[in-house]
Amino acid sequence: MTDEYERQKATRQQKAREWQPGEPLPDIAYTEEEDALWETVTAKLSSLHQEVACANYRRAAEAVFLERQWVPQLAVVSTVLTELTGFHLRPAEGTVPVKRFLSTFADSGFYATQYLRRPESPYHSPEPDVLHELVGHAVMLGDPAFADLYRRFGEAARRVATPGAMRALVHVFWFTMETGVVYEGGRPRVCGAALLSSVAEMESLDKVELRAFDTADIVAQDFDDTDCMPVLFAAESVDHLVAEVQRFLTRL
Numbered sequence: 001m002t003d004e005y006e007r008q009k010a011t012r013q014q015k016a017r018e019w020q021p022g023e024p025l026p027d028i029a030y031t032e033e034e035d036a037l038w039e040t041v042t043a044k045l046s047s048l049h050q051e052v053a054c055a056n057y058r059r060a061a062e063a064v065f066l067e068r069q070w071v072p073q074l075a076v077v078s079t080v081l082t083e084l085t086g087f088h089l090r091p092a093e094g095t096v097p098v099k100r101f102l103s104t105f106a107d108s109g110f111y112a113t114q115y116l117r118r119p120e121s122p123y124h125s126p127e128p129d130v131l132h133e134l135v136g137h138a139v140m141l142g143d144p145a146f147a148d149l150y151r152r153f154g155e156a157a158r159r160v161a162t163p164g165a166m167r168a169l170v171h172v173f174w175f176t177m178e179t180g181v182v183y184e185g186g187r188p189r190v191c192g193a194a195l196l197s198s199v200a201e202m203e204s205l206d207k208v209e210l211r212a213f214d215t216a217d218i219v220a221q222d223f224d225d226t227d228c229m230p231v232l233f234a235a236e237s238v239d240h241l242v243a244e245v246q247r248f249l250t251r252l
Helices: 002-018 032-052 055-063 074-085 098-107 130-141 144-159 163-178 199-203 215-220 238-251
Strands: 088-091 109-112 181-184 187-190 209-212 231-235
Touching: 032 055, 032 130, 032 187, 032 199, 055 130, 055 144, 074 088, 074 130, 074 144, 098 109, 098 144, 098 163, 109 130, 130 144, 144 163, 144 238, 163 215, 163 238, 181 238, 215 238, 231 238
Parallel strands: 088 109, 181 231, 209 231
Antiparallel strands: 181 187
């Protein structure tokens, strides 16, 4: 199974490598086993979203409808995003170099992988797979407030000129757009793509150390993006998170 998984992954990575802007997005023939994995995991995630996802995400999830019975194609979701917020998806071979990944947001583009996580680890993936991209990022990109924040990250990534500034930008991106938490009704709610696409992360939210949202503290906080997060930063609201991130980005 490992050999078959690697073969399928390599085939999809090759399609992304060969894709050129302006061409149709690659169509992927997902297997019945992959569709079943998608259905199982998204059903569990959807249940958790009702409990711990922020209101902006839940509203966007209704607009960016993702099929539950099979893995959606990037082209289908990209069309919906373009109609909602002007964003579009681009196929990614794997992890994209950070400056190019972030800078693409300024053009309302988002690089997304098309391979699915390993079947032996359905509830947490140490690398960005198509489930993370669509359930996490794509739905967030359907929300106008978050879509605008992605663009602002992209604009900042294009103008930063030092490794230190890029490191700071990556840290703030990680603790907001990937692992962001906000308070709603006095309770923590997740708004980051890495949390929203991970059953393990959302189920362990009550065990995480939640710190007050402060961009200086965030920049100083190290993280391991291959494991569940022991420390997260919680903003007072989505509006508070957006305002603080915008203030940080204007200073870069």
